[in-house]
Amino acid sequence: MSTHPEPTVLARYAEGDPGLDDAAVWTVESHLETCPDCRARLTGHLTGDTRALLETVAAGIDRGIVAGPAPVRNPRAWSVTGRRWFTVTLAPWLIMTAAMIGCAVLMNVLEPQMPSLVLLLAPVAPLPGVAVAWSRRTDPAWELIAATPAAGLAMLLRRTAVVLAVIMPLLVLAGAYTGTSIALLLAPCLAFTASSIALGALIGVHRAAFVLAALWAAAIVLPTLVTAELPVVLQSGAAPAGWTLVAAVTTGFAVARADLFRRLTSGN
């Protein structure tokens, strides 16, 4: 902090003495900003004119406070957080996915001799949510958001994390209830999520999710339902490690090509 100005200088400043040059005024003002003591001293030197002006201003402010809008209540922290983490459009898709997992569990209980539907559903369960979380069509403010520094892969991953944070506990519950291997539920789920993002960098996340889900249905789900036998990719043994490897490789690709997610049409 600079040294306190002389009382005479402070008095001349308060009076608006024209003899005080700009440099001196500036020095006093920059000191006053940091020194409550000198601000208190300054009030002792105020002239009648300045006092009248201050009173007018104070009265004006009081009037403004009375007439103006009421102070805004602090928004609850969770609603702010919620807004930042969820896109508004996500909720219905997550509810639909939860309902499908519930149905799969029910089928498992009713038809225990059939291959586990929960296992067959787990890999594609997060895909509707992921597709909706990153879509120009479902986010009205997309063009605004795409121009912000926060737009890009990090935002997509955060939204994906929200989807997984809902879907994965549901899968764990379903697995525990039906006695299915948790690793065989979660590893494919992560692999498909990461793959849809990586493929999405090239053809759009929406399209990628749809393509992967269709491939899964055609190559695995249908044959399994026909033959009533679980495919090797869903049997314990090497399968969970294989799925984890797929998840790691596709995540690596997405991170390496993060530039593909920064534009208006990126991944859409």
Add this chain to the structure above:
Amino acid sequence: MRTISAAETAPATYAWSVHAEQLKVKAGRHLAVDGLDLRMQNGVHGLLGPNGAGKTTLMRALATVLRPAGGKLTILGQDVGGRGNLRQARRGLGYLPQEFGFYPRFTVREFVEYMAWLKEMPKHTIPGAAQRAIERVGLTTRADARMKTLSGGMLRRAGIAQAIVNNPLVLLLDEPTVGLDPEQRLDFRELLRDLAVDSCVLVSTHLVEDVVAACTDVLMVNEGRLVFQGDANTLIDHGGPNDAGDSPAERGYSALLRRARNGGVA
């Protein structure tokens, strides 16, 4: 009073806020901006041009949401044309797209604060910055109204508020005066002049009068190229008594457009 960050007072290390050389940008498969050269510094720049001239595509490229198909584009000294990181440039940008979407259930304040958060402003500065932006566009009394209850002109002003919330050094406004009544238009021109003191403002509009009244610099594009850059008086000087238009500026605009269409460059 707002506090001024070190970044704001640091001297600029670039010559032009916006610098494009032989810029090419695609809109779908069509090259909507085709070999455009442009240099802009602080001030209000009005972007004129007929429909389909490439104004919106140019705005989108400058806002960094479209990746140029060719040429060089530098915003605030940062190359934004390639695969590089856009974060630094985007922090200094404000953008109001022509078709501006919003979340109907958000209040104006929530919306502006959300955008401020996405622009990575320091957390403790966001409520104050949002309030100031809302005041500047004259929406103080509607700050806590839900977006779906606003009129067209108010929505436009909310859009301007989110664009200026981060005190951008480059502000891009695509048709910001649509839906504003004449009095709001005057207020808006005042705001533009105020903003242009320390930022580069580019306003795309189809209203020649807006440009003459509020802009220090007029840009005109036709078929994806810059065909004129100069002040409003120079624009007016181009017009002759036989050119189409209700005002000297409109006659100047018609004359320049006719000349560009005939193949010459002004």
